[in-house]
Amino acid sequence: MTRIAVLQMTSGVDPEANAEVLVGAVGEAARGGAEMLFTPEMSGMLDRNRERAAKHVSSEDSDLVLAAVRTAARENGVTVAIGSLALVGEGGKWVNRSFVVGSDGEIVERYDKxxxxxxxxxxxxxxxxxxxxxxxxxxxxxxxxxxxxxxTVCYDIRFPSLFAALGDAKCDAIAIPAAFTRPTGKAHWHVLQRARAIEASAFVVAAAQVGKHEDGRETYGHSLVVDPWGEVLLDMGGEGPGLAFAEIDPARIEEVRRQVPSLANRRKIAI
Incomplete structure (x- = not known):
């Protein structure tokens, strides 16, 4: 069993304030016995006013939120899946970038939405x-x-080909951090998360933004952990931010894949 922590946030427009929340969550995750923490999309700043946001969007090397999380991960010995940060990419345009930060504070991988x-x-x-x-x-x-x-990140969930590729890669778990709107969340959030877990025969961990944000938007919340059979192990609800824990059992993955070997049976279909 691997114990994980899931952070549900109401990120604001100030990266320093959000970094403080993230650093606190890393410490709380460690004290709760978690080996890994998952955070939502746009953990560092959620601001639909792009002119205002531009003042805080920097390169990866100079991003204060990423630096703070890396330090906290190292000091607490916790691996962190940062749902995403808004950063300046190589071509000068922004990127919505996820990170896996190891328990030594080093960046293990990065993914652009x-x-x-x-x-x-x-x-x-x-x-x-x-x-x-x-x-x-x-x-x-x-x-x-x-x-x-x-x-993956948020809207990626609606594109099965990406999850087919992750299934082919034999992923044990898939992170789907998000800032889902309330209307789309109410209609589709749970069914899509469960479907993606079933399709990939993998755990899904979906840390989410929740509530009314400083920029005026409202997000759905309901951070989830779903097992490979599609059973919801954790639902953090839509009332407010917080931290919760769940157990990831690797034996459950193999059990489900033996029962329904859809990954092994899948055929390439030419259209």
Whole structure:
């Protein structure tokens, strides 16, 4: 069994304040016996006002939130899956980047969100991530205390081909950090998370943003841990931020894959 911690946040527009929350969560995770902590998408700053946000978006090497988490991971001996941070990428455009930070504080892997949230919701909300962010191109996995971890971010969940690739990579767990809107969360969050766990025969850990944010948006919460059979092991609800713990049992992965060997049976289909 591997004990993990999941952080549900209401990130604001000030990276220093968010970094303080993250550092505190790393310490709390360690005190609770967790080997690994998972945090939501945009853990470092959630701000839809891009002019204001631009003052805080920096390169990976100079990002204060990443530096603080790396130090906390090293000091507490906890591996951290940072859901994502807004950073300046190599081409000058922003990237929505996830990290796995080892218990020694070193960066194990990084993943740039592939699918941009460009939508018009029936509520009148409009989102155009591609106006500011460059999409990632690579499928990424990392070796962690929960085994081989596949990295995704939020809107990626709606694209089964990515999860098929992570299934082919025999991931033991998949991180799906998110800042889901309330309307889409209420309609699709639970069913999509459970479906992705079932498809990949893997654990899903979905740390989420929750509540009313400083920039005016509202997020759904309900951070989840789902087992490979699709059973929800943890649901943190939609009322507010907090930290919770769950157990990842690697034997459950093999048990499910023996019962329903869908990964072994999957065929390549030409259209």
């Amino acid at each position: 592939m699918h941009m949230f460009d939508v018009e919701l029936s509520t009148g909300e409009s989102w155009r991530e591609s106006n500011a962010y460059a999409a990632g191109e690579k499928v990424v996995t990392a070796e962690t205390p929960v085994g081989r971890l596949g990295l």
